[in-house]
Amino acid sequence: xxxxxxxxxxxxxxxxxxxxxxxxxxxxxxxxxxxxxxxxxxxxxxxxxxxxxxxxxxxxxxxxxxxxxxxxxxxxxxxxxxxxxxxxxxxxxxxx
Numbered sequence: 001x002x003x004x005x006x007x008x009x010x011x012x013x014x015x016x017x018x019x020x021x022x023x024x025x026x027x028x029x030x031x032x033x034x035x036x037x038x039x040x041x042x043x044x045x046x047x048x049x050x051x052x053x054x055x056x057x058x059x060x061x062x063x064x065x066x067x068x069x070x071x072x073x074x075x076x077x078x079x080x081x082x083x084x085x086x087x088x089x090x091x092x093x094x095x096x
Contacts, residue, residue: 001058001059001060001062001087001088002057002085002086002087002088003030003056003058003062003085003086003087003088004056004057004083004084004085004086005054005076005083005084005085005086006054006082006083007054007082007083008076008079008081008082008083008084009082011052011076012073012076012077014052015035015050015052016069016072016073016076017073018048018050019037019039019048019050019069020069020070020073022039022040022041022046022048023039023040023041023042024067024068024069024070025039025065025066025067025068025069026039026066026069027063027064027065027066028062028063028064028066029061029062029063030056030058030061030062030063030064031056031058031061032055032056032057032058033053033054033055033056034051034052034053034054034056035051035052035054035056036049036050036051036052037049037050038050062088064088079095084096
């Protein structure tokens, strides 16, 4: 299964960075119309529900556990492309 991120800089600045300011760990729920997450601060005093709206060509909903959002952000920044395809292969991710 492959997820296409059409605007990587926007995905990083508008979605991943704000989420990482609350907590470095999150679970991304990927649906046909969006990427969503709910994160809480370490002391559970703040809850953030974030949605990144984009059409996704997927057959079923996916959940992706991200242990360190900052590492994912750095990897996506290093790739440097405007859009990328992320393939889900078992318990790892590949990009093209």
